[in-house]
Amino acid sequence: MQRSLILLLCLGLVRAATLQNYTVDDTSPDILYGGDIFQCNADACPAEVTEGAFNNSATLQPFAELRARTFLAVTTGSIMFSFNGTAIYASLDLVGTCAIILDGYEIQSLNITAAQAVAGERGDIAQSGLANGLHTLVIDPRTNPTLIGFDHLVYTVPGKKSHVAAIVGGVVGAVVLTIAALFLALFARRRKLIIRRNQRKSAVLRAINSARHDRKGGEEDATQLPT
Numbered sequence: 001m002q003r004s005l006i007l008l009l010c011l012g013l014v015r016a017a018t019l020q021n022y023t024v025d026d027t028s029p030d031i032l033y034g035g036d037i038f039q040c041n042a043d044a045c046p047a048e049v050t051e052g053a054f055n056n057s058a059t060l061q062p063f064a065e066l067r068a069r070t071f072l073a074v075t076t077g078s079i080m081f082s083f084n085g086t087a088i089y090a091s092l093d094l095v096g097t098c099a100i101i102l103d104g105y106e107i108q109s110l111n112i113t114a115a116q117a118v119a120g121e122r123g124d125i126a127q128s129g130l131a132n133g134l135h136t137l138v139i140d141p142r143t144n145p146t147l148i149g150f151d152h153l154v155y156t157v158p159g160k161k162s163h164v165a166a167i168v169g170g171v172v173g174a175v176v177l178t179i180a181a182l183f184l185a186l187f188a189r190r191r192k193l194i195i196r197r198n199q200r201k202s203a204v205l206r207a208i209n210s211a212r213h214d215r216k217g218g219e220e221d222a223t224q225l226p227t
């Protein structure tokens with residue numbers, strides 16, 4: 001029983017060590033722009049440009065208030081972002097050619113013509129399976145002009161629990177441990193009680209047996225006497 005409890009606790013720990021995605025908006029101060037940017041929103045840009053741009057949904061989104069005002073950064077310069085994690089994802093509106101550079105190495109080349117862009121083609125960046133640590137992504141325009149419409153990116157951090165999850169996990173863990181300890185104590189007590197009762201029972205039985213034996217012996221003696 002103790003073994004299955006330990007197994008349960010281990011399962012709980014494994015469940016807690018899940019991956020967490022973080023979304024970073026184009027308006028985040030962590031995004032470094034190497035050239036001029038033009039912030040596109042519903043007022044400044046035609047609907048076709050901002051249509052489908054990221055809007056805060058159920059996921060973690062630290063810049064929700066800014067997001068409400070700005071949909072998209074349009075630039076012809078480079079875009080740089082550093083993060084601690086294991087994966088990075090982005091989807092760009094792009095006309096032109098970009099090199100995608102991660103930690104100094106070109107991992108991808110994106111090339112989208114104006115006709116392709118109008119047809120709805122986007123430049124998708126996806127790199128997972130990185131060593132957990134500090135990484136730097138650079139989106140680097142390689143032809144002039146290259147127009148980048150940057151909305152947001154997503155990076156993945158392993159083993160990050162929210163405070164609420166940690167507290168809930170801690171409370172649930174404590175309750176489980178307390179119940180387990182009570183259960184074990186009860187189990188041990190019951191076993192001890194049963195052993196003690198059995199001992200007492202056998203002692204009583206022994207006493208009865210020996211008493212019966214003595215009486216039998218006496219009767220036998222009595223019957224034996226007259227002969």
Ligand SMILES: *[C@@H]1O[C@H](CO)[C@@H](O)[C@H](O)[C@H]1NC(C)=O
Nearest residue numbers: 018019020021089154155156
């Ligand atoms: C994180 O986001 C990427 C891209 O949207 C997705 O492929 C991945 O499954 C997500 N991971 C988690 C843990 O949500």
Ligand SMILES: *[C@@H]1O[C@H](CO)[C@@H](O)[C@H](O)[C@H]1NC(C)=O
Nearest residue numbers: 042054055056057067068069
């Ligand atoms: C973002 O989405 C929420 C609901 O999901 C909506 O109420 C809000 O108007 C949207 N914001 C913008 C700027 O589209």
Ligand SMILES: *[C@@H]1O[C@H](CO)[C@@H](O)[C@H](O)[C@H]1NC(C)=O
Nearest residue numbers: 081082083084085133134135
């Ligand atoms: C990455 O983690 C290191 C060590 O914890 C920290 O010093 C650094 O500021 C972090 N960088 C970013 C971009 O989060």
Ligand SMILES: *[C@@H]1O[C@H](CO)[C@@H](O)[C@H](O)[C@H]1NC(C)=O
Nearest residue numbers: 096097109111112113142143
């Ligand atoms: C991009 O693709 C177009 C055709 O789709 C091609 O003509 C052009 O040379 C490419 N540019 C680069 C830099 O690869």
